Amino acid sequence: MKIKYLSAILASSLLIFGCGSDNDDEDIVVVEPPVVVVPPVVVDEAVDVDDATAITMQLNSFNATSGALTFTLTDAQGNAITNANDYDIVYFGYPDPASPSIKPKAWKHWHVTQRFQCDQTDSDNCVGLLQETQTLGQYTFDATGLDLESKAAAGAVEVFKVAVQIHGSNASNDITLIAADE
Template sequence: MKVKYLSAILASSLLIFGCNSDNDDEVVTEPPVVVIPPVVVPPVVVPPVVVVPPVVDGVSIDDASTVVVKLDTFDSITGALSFTVANSEGEALTNVANYDIVYFGFPDPASPSIKPKAWKRWHVTQNYQCDSTATDTCTGTLEATDTAGKYTFNVSDLDLQSKASANAEMVFKVAVQIKGALASNEIELIDPSN
């Protein structure tokens, strides 16, 4: 019995060790397995959308207790004006609609005259106005620009020369009064920029 067991053990050992005995000369190496860690991308956090109302620069002219007008340009030939309207604190005034604008033609003081006293006294005027509370008819065109408190004024029928004496040399000036519900500016005669 001992021989039976011994031969069975020997046969099973040959089977176990004999499987790898085919190619003892060649050594097979497998490439190493490289494990790449996954790339972790942090989640993108999108802040909530906040709707901000548009900022309105300036104060409505009807809420202003003071009105200051600064003439930026004055073309004496066409009568085109551009001006800035603000309060005494420098805040732009918006919603300007009511105005009195008067163009003046005076004799040129450097021009000689046959009748000096009469020559020095004459002047010609042309008025434009708008009172939106009384009527919707306004003379001239007042428009707000893209900048708060800045306005342009245009007329199509300014003709001071035809009202003056023949061959008179004239000096042009303009007076601009802007009216609000509570206040209006002081009127002053302003020379043209050209």
């Protein structure tokens, strides 16, 4: 009887503790995470305004009171355009289209303008201040001396618009009349 108990104890201890194994590291499968290749950081390409074959201007902001502008210049491939300094910027003032007038045909069509321009061949006579910001292709324009109100009856100018054209050696942007921020 004792032998039966002894063999049962030995069998259960073998089950509990198992037999020794010569598992080497060969049997262990180590799964390593895949190598992630981070693409290099692409810095926006910049093109000098005189090398651009096309110029696109996107107005970011226009303050009617001061005439301050912020805009972005890009070429046909979407690259930032730098070193812009030749420009024609014209501010327009219109009457309120909803206001009544005794001469509606003339009233609805009049406007006043003030032009700012710079031609690098005569940079001493530039009117206004165009500056490139820290962001590639972004510019601010300060319309020093903008006064559309003085060219019309007091309080008559209610709607403000601007047209911006930037010139390079090979291209200029299309002119679009853009309303001020509301």
